[in-house]
Amino acid sequence: MSPQSDRDTDTDAGRDTDAGRDADAGRDADTGRDTDTVSGGDPMRPSDHVDSAAPTGGDDAGDAGVTQPTLGFTGYVRFFWRQLTSMRTALFLLMLLALAAIPGSLVPQRTADPNGVVQYKADHPQLFPVLDTLQVFDTYTSVWFSAIYLLLFVSLIGCIVPRTRHHWQALRTRPPRTPARLGRLAGHRSVPVDATTVTGAASTATGANAATGANAATSTATGAPATSTTDAGGTTDAATGLPSVDHAITRAAVLLKRSGYRVERFGDSVSAERGYLRETGNLVFHTALVGVLVAVGLGGGFSYTGQRLLVEGQTFSNVLGSYDSFNPGRWFTQSDLQGYNLTLDKFTTTYEERNLDALGQPLDYTAEVTAREKGGQERTERLGVNAPLSVGGTNVYLLGNGYAMQVTVRDGDGNVAFKDVVPFLPEDSNYTSTGVIKVPDAKPSQLGMVGFFYPTASKLGSGAFASAYPDAQNPMLTLQVYRGDLGLDSGVPQSVYSLDTSGLEQIAGRQSKTASIELKPGQTQQLPDGTGSITFDGVKRYVSLDVHHDPSQAWVAGFAALAVLGLLTSLFVPRRRVWVKAVPRRGAEHGEYDLEYAGLARGEDPNLERAVADIARRHLSDLGVRIPA
Amino acid sequence: MNDLTTNLATYSVVLTYSAMAVYVIAFISFALDMAKRSGEVTAAAAGRAPAAEPRTVATVQGGTVVLERVDETTDGGRGGRGTKFERVGMAMTVLALILHVAAVVLRGIAADRVPWGNMFEFSLTGTALITLIFLLVQFWQNLKFLGVFISGLTIILLGIATVNYYVPVRPLVPALESYWLVIHVFVAIAGTGFFALGAGLAVAQLVQTYRQGRPVSKQLRFMETLPDAERLEVLTYRVLLVGFVLWTFTLIAGAIWAERAWGRYWGWDTKEVWTFIIWVLYAGYIHARATRGWRGARSSWLALIGFAAVMFNFSVVNVFFKGLHSYSGL
Numbered sequence: 001m002s003p004q005s006d007r008d009t010d011t012d013a014g015r016d017t018d019a020g021r022d023a024d025a026g027r028d029a030d031t032g033r034d035t036d037t038v039s040g041g042d043p044m045r046p047s048d049h050v051d052s053a054a055p056t057g058g059d060d061a062g063d064a065g066v067t068q069p070t071l072g073f074t075g076y077v078r079f080f081w082r083q084l085t086s087m088r089t090a091l092f093l094l095m096l097l098a099l100a101a102i103p104g105s106l107v108p109q110r111t112a113d114p115n116g117v118v119q120y121k122a123d124h125p126q127l128f129p130v131l132d133t134l135q136v137f138d139t140y141t142s143v144w145f146s147a148i149y150l151l152l153f154v155s156l157i158g159c160i161v162p163r164t165r166h167h168w169q170a171l172r173t174r175p176p177r178t179p180a181r182l183g184r185l186a187g188h189r190s191v192p193v194d195a196t197t198v199t200g201a202a203s204t205a206t207g208a209n210a211a212t213g214a215n216a217a218t219s220t221a222t223g224a225p226a227t228s229t230t231d232a233g234g235t236t237d238a239a240t241g242l243p244s245v246d247h248a249i250t251r252a253a254v255l256l257k258r259s260g261y262r263v264e265r266f267g268d269s270v271s272a273e274r275g276y277l278r279e280t281g282n283l284v285f286h287t288a289l290v291g292v293l294v295a296v297g298l299g300g301g302f303s304y305t306g307q308r309l310l311v312e313g314q315t316f317s318n319v320l321g322s323y324d325s326f327n328p329g330r331w332f333t334q335s336d337l338q339g340y341n342l343t344l345d346k347f348t349t350t351y352e353e354r355n356l357d358a359l360g361q362p363l364d365y366t367a368e369v370t371a372r373e374k375g376g377q378e379r380t381e382r383l384g385v386n387a388p389l390s391v392g393g394t395n396v397y398l399l400g401n402g403y404a405m406q407v408t409v410r411d412g413d414g415n416v417a418f419k420d421v422v423p424f425l426p427e428d429s430n431y432t433s434t435g436v437i438k439v440p441d442a443k444p445s446q447l448g449m450v451g452f453f454y455p456t457a458s459k460l461g462s463g464a465f466a467s468a469y470p471d472a473q474n475p476m477l478t479l480q481v482y483r484g485d486l487g488l489d490s491g492v493p494q495s496v497y498s499l500d501t502s503g504l505e506q507i508a509g510r511q512s513k514t515a516s517i518e519l520k521p522g523q524t525q526q527l528p529d530g531t532g533s534i535t536f537d538g539v540k541r542y543v544s545l546d547v548h549h550d551p552s553q554a555w556v557a558g559f560a561a562l563a564v565l566g567l568l569t570s571l572f573v574p575r576r577r578v579w580v581k582a583v584p585r586r587g588a589e590h591g592e593y594d595l596e597y598a599g600l601a602r603g604e605d606p607n608l609e610r611a612v613a614d615i616a617r618r619h620l621s622d623l624g625v626r627i628p629a
Numbered sequence: 630m631n632d633l634t635t636n637l638a639t640y641s642v643v644l645t646y647s648a649m650a651v652y653v654i655a656f657i658s659f660a661l662d663m664a665k666r667s668g669e670v671t672a673a674a675a676g677r678a679p680a681a682e683p684r685t686v687a688t689v690q691g692g693t694v695v696l697e698r699v700d701e702t703t704d705g706g707r708g709g710r711g712t713k714f715e716r717v718g719m720a721m722t723v724l725a726l727i728l729h730v731a732a733v734v735l736r737g738i739a740a741d742r743v744p745w746g747n748m749f750e751f752s753l754t755g756t757a758l759i760t761l762i763f764l765l766v767q768f769w770q771n772l773k774f775l776g777v778f779i780s781g782l783t784i785i786l787l788g789i790a791t792v793n794y795y796v797p798v799r800p801l802v803p804a805l806e807s808y809w810l811v812i813h814v815f816v817a818i819a820g821t822g823f824f825a826l827g828a829g830l831a832v833a834q835l836v837q838t839y840r841q842g843r844p845v846s847k848q849l850r851f852m853e854t855l856p857d858a859e860r861l862e863v864l865t866y867r868v869l870l871v872g873f874v875l876w877t878f879t880l881i882a883g884a885i886w887a888e889r890a891w892g893r894y895w896g897w898d899t900k901e902v903w904t905f906i907i908w909v910l911y912a913g914y915i916h917a918r919a920t921r922g923w924r925g926a927r928s929s930w931l932a933l934i935g936f937a938a939v940m941f942n943f944s945v946v947n948v949f950f951k952g953l954h955s956y957s958g959l
Contacts, residue, residue: 048921087920094913098906098938105902105950112896116951140897296895305892355634358799365803385803386890397892546892553894560881567877571870606867 043279043575043602044166046087046159051603084151085158093152100148104139107131111138153293160286167279175262178269178579182598187612190583194592197626198242242591243623245582252580252619259615261578269581274574278603281569288566291559299552301330304337311404311421311542315343318392318547336549340392343370345380347401347541351471360430360469367398367543383543393549400544402426403433403453405477406537411442412530418442423542424453425497430467431455436499437479440488442532448482448499449534450509475539479517480509481527507531575602578615595620637739638798644732645753645791651725652784658718659776665712666851718776719767722760725780729757740798745814746805748947752790755818755943756783762822770864774855778829789944809886817879821939823872824911827865828936831929834861838926862925866918869932873911880908891953900954903942910935 045052071079083089108116117137121128135142182188191197243251245268253263253270261272306323308316316322318340345368352361367383371391383389389396402424409418417439424435432454439447456469457476465478482504488494507528508514514528519536526533577600584593597619599612620627733754737744744750763779766772801810836849837858856864883904888894895901914931917923947954 045919050919050921050924052921087916088923091913091916091920091923094909094916098909098913101902101906101909104897105899105946108951109897112898113951352800355799357797361800362803363800364806386807386809386886388889388892395892399892548892553888556894557885560884564874564877564881567874571874604866606863 043170043282044163046085046090047082048087081158084155090152090155090159093148093155097145097148097152100145101139103136104145107136107139109137109139111140149293153290156286157290160283160290163279164283164287167276167283170279171276174264175271175273175577178266178271178581182579182581182596185579185598185600187609188596188598189613189616190594190596191616191620191625191627192585192592192594193242193248193582193623193625194585194588194590197628198624243625244591245584245593248582248595248619248623249580251622255619255622256578256580256615268584269579271577271579273577273602275576275602277569278573278575279570281566281571281573283566285563285566285570288559288563292556292563295552295555295559299550299555302332302336303548303550303552304328304332305549306547307544308547309423309542309544310342310344311423312344312347312540314421315341316545317341318394323547338392338394339374340376341372342389342391342396342545343372344368344543345370347543349401349471349541351469360471362470365398365401365543369396395548397546397548398543399546402542402544403431403455403472403475404540404542405435405437405451405453406540407437407477408535408537409437409439409442409447409532410534411439411444411447411532413443414532415443417447417532421540421542422451424451428467429470431470432467434497436497438486438488438496438499440486445483445531446486446488447527447531448484448486448501448504449479450482450499450501451477451479453477453539455539472539475521477519477536479519479534481507481517481531481534483507483531571604574605574607574611576600576605576608576611577602578612580615580619595625634739634741634798637735641732641735641739642791642795644728644735645787648725648728648732649784649787649791651721651728652780652787655718655721655725656777656780656784658714658721659780662712662714662718663774663777663851665714666854667849669712670850670853715773715776718780719764719773722764722776722780726757726760726764729753729760733757736798740800742801743811743814745818746801746810747794747796747799749790749794749796751814751818751943752786752794755821756786756790758818759783759822759825762819763826766826766868772826772830772864774833775826775829778832779825782825782829804890807886807889809882809889813879813882813886816875816882820872820875820879821943823868823875824936824939827869827872827932830861830865830868831932831936834858834865834929835926835933837861838929858925862918862929865929865932866915869911869914869935873908873915876904876908876911880904896953898954899946899950899952900942903938903946907935907938907942910938 043051108120110117120137131137135144139145179185249265249268249270253265253272256270256272257263259274261274262276263270263272265271304327306326308322308324310316318337320326320334320337347365347367349362350364350366352358352363355361365385368380369383369389370378370380371389372378373392381389381391383396383398385398388398403426404421404423406421407418408416411417418437418441422435422437424433426433432452435451435453437447437449437451439449452465454465454467454474454476455472456467456474457465458468458474460466465476482499482501484504487500487503494500506512509516512528517525517527517534519525519534521536521538524533524535579596579598581596582593583596595616597612597616599608601608617627733744736750736753740746740750745754760779760783763772763775833852833855836852837855840849840852841858855861883901884894887896887898887901910931914928914935917928917931946952
C-alpha cells in the first residue's frame with residue numbers, strides 16, 4: 001500500500017506530505033534545509049554533525065565540484081566561517097589544544113616555577129634561547145597557545161550563536177504532526193481497544209443488546225461507523241462501553257503533559273516532544289565555558305597579589321608600601337586596596353612525634369592573627385594551610401614559614417648599632433636556615449654577617465653543625481663576620497638575604513684567625529679586634545603570607561558550576577518524541593480501534609523503548625484497557 | 630611508633646598480595662573463557678551454517694542512533710549465563726575485591742585517614758574502585774567479556790604499586806589535610822575507573838571494526854560472541870560519558886581546593902596541565918563521536934589516547950614531573 005492511499009483512508013484530513021516524509025525518513029530533516037522555519041524543533045548543528053542532514057551531493061566541505069561558481073569575497077568569508085564553525089575544525093582545535101599544553105608540563109614555567117627556569121637556563125645553555133624564543137617557558141600565555149584557544153572559542157561562539165537563535169525558535173514551536181505510519185518507529189506497539197481488552201465493554205455491550213432492540217437500533221442509527229465521534233464529552237461510548245477515541249487521546253495528552261512533554265493534538269492522535277532542556281543544557285555548557293574564559297581574562301586585570309613576610313608580633317597594613325612584593329593586574333589602582341591591619345600573634349607547628357617513618361614531619365601549621373578592618377572590630381582568627389583568612393576584600397594565605405633571629409649588635413664604641421629581627425630562609429626540611437645581618441651604622445667600620453641557624457643543632461663528625469629536627473629544641477646561631485664597606489650607599493639595590501663579601505674582610509669564620517661565632521639564645525659574644533659585640537636575644541617564628549584579591553573568582557566559579565549543570569542536562573536529559581494514535585479498525589461494528597504508541601530519539605536516548613512502553617502501560621491502565629499478553 | 634599501625638599496615642600488604650593471587654586466578658579464568666568462546670563459535674559454525682542471526686541493536690536514522698532492544702543481553706545470545714570459566718572468573722573477581730577492599734580499609738585504619746595519601750595508597754584504592762565499577766556495571770550491562778582486561782590491568786597496577794611505590798604509613802603533609810582530599814581524589818579515582826572500562830570497550834570496538842571489515846576471519850573467533858562494533862561503540866560512549874562528567878568534577882573540585890591551599894584556583898601546575906589535557910582529549914572524543922566520519926574506529930582511537938594520557942598522568946607525571954602535586958611519597 002502506498003503512503004498516498006494510506007492517507008486517503010485516514011480520518012484525519014489535515015495530514016499533509018510532511019507527515020508522510022516524517023514516517024518514511026523517520027525524522028523531519030528540516031535542519032540544514034530550511035533553517036528559518038523551525039517546524040520540528042530539531043537542534044541545529046554544524047553541517048558535519050552526525051545529526052545533521054547528510055550532504056546531498058559531493059563533499060560537504062564546500063561542494064568543491066567543477067560546477068561551483070567562483071566565490072566572491074563574501075563567499076570566501078562565508079566559506080571560511082563555515083569551515084571554522086564545523087565539527088571537524090572544533091575537533092582539530094581541541095586535539096591541538098591538548099597537544100599544545102604538553103610542553104608547559106615538560107619545561108619549567110616562569111609563572112609557576114621561576115627558579116626552575118633559571119636552573120634550566122644554566123643546565124641547557126644552548127637549548128634555552130631556542131625554547132625561549134618559542135615562548136615555551138610561558139606556554140600558557142604564548143602566542144601559539146593563545147591562538148589555538150582563541151580560535152577554538154571563536155569557533156565555539158560561531159557555533160552556539162546560530163544554535164541559540166534556532167533553539168529559541170524551537171522552544172516556541174509546537175510538536176510536529178503525527179507521522180502517518182508509526183510502525184517503523186522505535187518502541188512501536190499497537191493495542192486493540194475492543195471487547196477482548198476492555199473488561200466492561202463486552203458485558204455492557206451484550207447487556208445493552210439483549211435488553212432492548214431499540215437501544216441497538218439507536219446505536220446503529222447514530223453512527224456505529226463514525227468511530228471517532230463520541231456522545232458529547234462522555235468518556236465511554238454509551239453503546240459499546242469502550243473508551244471513546246476522543247477520551248483516549250485526551251487522556252494520552254494529559255498523561256504526556258504530566259510527564260513533562262510538550263503536547264499537540266492532531267485529530268485522533270497526539271504528538272508530544274520533551275527534552276528541550278537537552279539542547280538548552282548543551283548551549284548553557286558551551287556558553288559557560290566562554291564565560292569562564294572571559295571571567296579569567298578580564299578578572300585578572302582587576303586582581304592583585306602581594307607577598308609579605310611577617311614575624312610574630314609584627315603588624316602588616318594593606319597598603320602598597322607594606323608589601324615585600326606586589327603584582328597588580330592591568331587595571332589595578334591603589335584605591336583597590338582596602339585598608340586593614342593584620343598582626344601575627346603566634347605561629348605554631350605540630351610535628352609528628354610517634355611515627356618513626358615520618359619523625360619530625362610537620363602535621364599542621366597554625367598562625368593566630370588579629371585582624372582590624374577599617375571601622376571594624378578587632379577579631380582574632382586562625383590562619384592555616386587550607387584555611388585562608390578572608391579580610392578586607394582579600395584572601396590571606398599561609399604559604400611559608402621560618403625562623404627569625406632577634407639580635408642586638410653593639411659597635412666598637414659600645415653603642416647599639418643594630419637591634420632588629422632578621423628572618424632566615426629555611427634550606428632543608430629540618431629548617432637549617434641562612435640569613436644575613438647588615439650593620440651599616442657600626443663604627444668604626446660597617447659590619448656584615450652571614451649566619452646559619454640550626455633549630456635543633458647537632459654536631460656532625462666533621463665538626464660542622466646540622467639541624468636534626470625542625471622544631472627549635474636546641475637552637476643555635478653561627479655567624480661569619482665581615483667588616484668593610486657594605487656598599488649600601490652605592491645606589492645599587494641589594495637583597496636583604498645576601499651579602500656581597502667581595503671587598504670585605506672576614507674577621508670571624510673559616511678564612512680568618514677567629515672561628516665562627518656560635519650563639520645560643522640569650523648569649524653575647526665579643527667580635528674580634530674590638531669591632532663590637534653581638535647578642536642573640538632569641539628566636540621568633542615568621543610566616544610568609546600571600547595576599548590575593550581576585551574579584552573574578554566568584555564569576556569563574558559561577559560559570560564553572562553552570563557548565564557542570566549544563567553538561568549534566570545536555571548529556572543525560574533525553575530528547576524524544578512520542579506519539580499516541582487511535583487507528584480505527586476497518587469494518588469495526590462497535591467502535592473498536594487500535595491504540596498505537598511510538599517514539600523517536602533526538603540524539604542519544606538509550607531508554608526510549610522503555611519510555612514508550614511505560615507511557616503505553618500507564619495510558620492503558622488509565623483507560624482500563626488490558627494489555628493483551 | 631605505634632605497633633598497631635605497623636601491624637595493620639602489614640596485614641594490609643598481606644591482603645593485597647592475597648587479592649593479587651586471586652586476581653590472577655580470575656584473569657586465567659577469563660582468559661580460558663575467551664578460549665572456550667572461540668571453541669563454541671567454531672562448533673556452532675560447524676553445526677549450523679548461518680550462525681550469525683542479525684542482532685541489530687542500534688539503527689541509524691538520519692544520523693540519530695535509535696537503540697532497539699536495549700534490554701537485550703550483550704553476551705551474544707549465549708543464554709545470559711556465560712561459560713563455567715566466566716562464572717569462575719566473576720566469582721574470583723568478587724573474592725579478590727573483598728580481600729582488596731579489606732586491604733584498603735586496613736591501610737586506612739592504620740593511617741587513620743583516607744587511604745589515598747600517596748602513590749601506593751592511590752594505586753591500591755584506585756584499582757579496587759576500578760574493579761568495583763566493573764562489577765557494578767554488570768547490573769546495567771553484561772560486560773563480563775571485559776574481565777580479562779580489567780583483571781589484567783588491576784594485576785599490573787597492583788604489581789607496580791607494591792613493588793615500586795610502597796611506602797610505610799606516614800601522616801599527611803598539611804597541604805593535604807582537607808576534606809577536599811576525600812572529594813577531589815575519590816572522584817578522580819572513580820573517573821579513572823570509568824575511563825579504564827571505556828578503554829577496554831574501545832579496544833573491543835576496534836577489534837570488531839577490524840573483523841567486520843574482513844569477510845571471514847579465523848583469528849580471534851571469540852570476538853563473535855561479543856557485541857558488534859556498533860553496539861560496542863555506543864557502550865564505550867556511555868561509559869566514557871560518566872567518566873567525563875566525573876573528570877569535569879575532579880577538575881573543578883581540584884581548582885577549588887587549589888584556591889584554598891595554594892591561593893590560586895589555576896596555576897598550570899604539571900598535574901593541572903595533565904588533568905586539563907585529559908579533559909580536552911575526552912571532550913574531543915565526545916565531539917569526534919558527533920562528527921560525521923569520526924564515529925566508530927576513529928573515536929575509539931581517541932578514547933584510547935585519552936586513557937593513555939590518564940595512565941601517563943598517574944604514573945610518569947606523579948613520579949618524574951616536578952610540581953605542587955608531588956605527593957607520591959617516593
